[in-house]
Amino acid sequence: MKRLWVTGYRTYELGIFNENDLKIKIIKSAIKKNIINEIENGLKWVITGPQLGVEQWTAQICLDIQNEYPDFKVSVMLPFKEFGNNWKDDKKLVLNQILNDVDFSDYVSKDTYQSPQQLKNYQTFMIEHTDGALLLYDSENEGKTKFDLLKIKQTKEAKDYALRMIDFMELEDIANEMEEEKNNHLNY
Numbered sequence: 356m357k358r359l360w361v362t363g364y365r366t367y368e369l370g371i372f373n374e375n376d377l378k379i380k381i382i383k384s385a386i387k388k389n390i391i392n393e394i395e396n397g398l399k400w401v402i403t404g405p406q407l408g409v410e411q412w413t414a415q416i417c418l419d420i421q422n423e424y425p426d427f428k429v430s431v432m433l434p435f436k437e438f439g440n441n442w443k444d445d446k447k448l449v450l451n452q453i454l455n456d457v458d459f460s461d462y463v464s465k466d467t468y469q470s471p472q473q474l475k476n477y478q479t480f481m482i483e484h485t486d487g488a489l490l491l492y493d494s495e496n497e498g499k500t501k502f503d504l505l506k507i508k509q510t511k512e513a514k515d516y517a518l519r520m521i522d523f524m525e526l527e528d529i530a531n532e533m534e535e536e537k538n539n540h541l542n543y
Contacts, residue, residue, distance in 0.1 A: 356486040356517055358400040359393055361386065363409030363491025363521070368498040371408070379412065381530045382491060385521045387416045388529075389489055394424050402430045402485055404477075405438055405450055409491045409500075414453045430459040432484075434477035437467045478506045487517025496523065 371378055386409070390401060401417045404410040410431075417429035431454060433439075439450050454460045463480045464473045481503075482488075488507050492500045510516045 356393060356396070356398055358402060358485040359390070359398055360481045360485040360488040361390070361401055361403045361409070361413040361490075362406075362481075362488065362503055363500050364498050365406055365408040367407075368496075369408065378526075381526050381533065382409065383412050383416055384533065385526055385529050386413055386489070386491065387420065389519065389521065390416065390420060391424075393489075394420070394427055398427070400428045400430060402432060402481065404481075405431055405433050405453075407442075407446060411449065411453060414457055418453075418456050428458040431457050432460065432477070432481065433462045435464040435466060435468050435473045436462045438462070474502075475506075478503060482506065482510050482516065487519070489519045489521070491521045493522040493524075 366372065369378060369382075390398070390413075401413065403413045403417075414429055414431050417427070421427055421429070439447055442450070463477045466473070488503070490500055490504060490507075492498070492504060504520075507516065507518055511518065
């Protein structure tokens with residue numbers, strides 16, 4: 356796999372409303388672990404979106420990973436022109452910083468938001484330009500990512516397309532590992 360689409364929950368779907376929430380550290384750890392594993396198996400690009408939550412965290416993680424893997428690239432694709440323009444200024448600032456730092460970014464649709472069809476076209480674009488997907492998603496806690504998963508499952512019926520999901524059980528395991536590590540450091 357050379358190109359990986361990474362997506363998942365939005366911040367509000369995870370109940371995260373503060374950048375210092377411990378859940379972010381756990382989620383970022385899980386994403387980073389999965390991406391590094393893929394890089395070591397030949398991954399060249401991560402392609403993600405601009406959404407608050409998993410997608411923006413993925414872009415930030417990938418930018419950090421480039422220090423260790425300088426040939427690795429990250430792209431953020433926006434579904435339509437002026438995406439995020441209605442966000443609060445602090446959120447717009449973070450998105451603009453990410454877009455300035457990644458190796459490539461562009462709009463799938465050159466028009467501003469017109470209809471849900473643009474979001475379907477975005478999904479199709481992401482699948483056509485990647486070899487597989489990494490989703491932070493738990494089927495017992497549906498969110499907007501459910502629609503990406505359905506599209507990916509349709510794709511898998513027609514062609515070879517890799518799918519890896521990080522579920523809440525995996526996040527719980529990582530949280531436990533982090534807690535053990537913290538306790539081990541306290542014992543020294």
